[in-house]
Amino acid sequence: MVAGELDDRGVVTVCAACGQKNRLAYGRLGDTSRCGQCKRELPPPAAPVEVARSADFDRLVASASVPVVVDYWAPWCGPCRMVAPELQKVAARQAGRLLIVKVNTDVLADLGERFQIRSIPTLAVFAGGREIARTAGARPADEIEAFIESAVSSAGTRERETHA
Ligand SMILES: [Zn+2]
Numbered sequence: 213m214v215a216g217e218l219d220d221r222g223v224v225t226v227c228a229a230c231g232q233k234n235r236l237a238y239g240r241l242g243d244t245s246r247c248g249q250c251k252r253e254l255p256p257p258a259a260p261v262e263v264a265r266s267a268d269f270d271r272l273v274a275s276a277s278v279p280v281v282v283d284y285w286a287p288w289c290g291p292c293r294m295v296a297p298e299l300q301k302v303a304a305r306q307a308g309r310l311l312i313v314k315v316n317t318d319v320l321a322d323l324g325e326r327f328q329i330r331s332i333p334t335l336a337v338f339a340g341g342r343e344i345a346r347t348a349g350a351r352p353a354d355e356i357e358a359f360i361e362s363a364v365s366s367a368g369t370r371e372r373e374t375h376a
Pocket residue numbers: 227228229230231232247248249250251252
């Protein structure tokens with residue numbers, strides 16, 4: 213299942229009812245939105261989205277209104293192929309609560325270098341414009357969800373302490 217693609221301002225998805233392309237702005241990824249043409253409700257992205265350009269990635273993590281989970285992968289990596297269907301499950305179960313994107317480190321080598329990705333698959337969680345956690349290696353969907361949950365909740369605790 214294809215959730216859509218990223219551009220410089222949001223996730224572009226195709227309306228299942230009328231075929232119209234709609235952009236879900238990065239800053240409103242957690243909101244319910246409607247198709248610009250037929251006005252039916254647009255579901256939030258329920259599958260991982262492949263990142264095509266580093267600039268889109270930077271815009272996304274800078275302004276996303278939900279946590280962004282990044283899967284650094286490459287086509288030749290066996291464990292990456294094992295984790296892919298697990299990420300599909302997480303994306304479907306957590307649709308609207310987070311966005312999962314895939315970064316092919318062969319294609320976007322500049323991102324792999326900038327974030328110092330030493331092994332793949334590596335999963336990283338971004339929230340509030342910065343990386344809050346990462347983990348290397350394949351794991352099942354339940355463990356991925358637990359990792360994301362603990363990353364987001366501990367980042368939230370730190371944030372509250374900072375503002376207290
Ligand atoms: Zn429509």
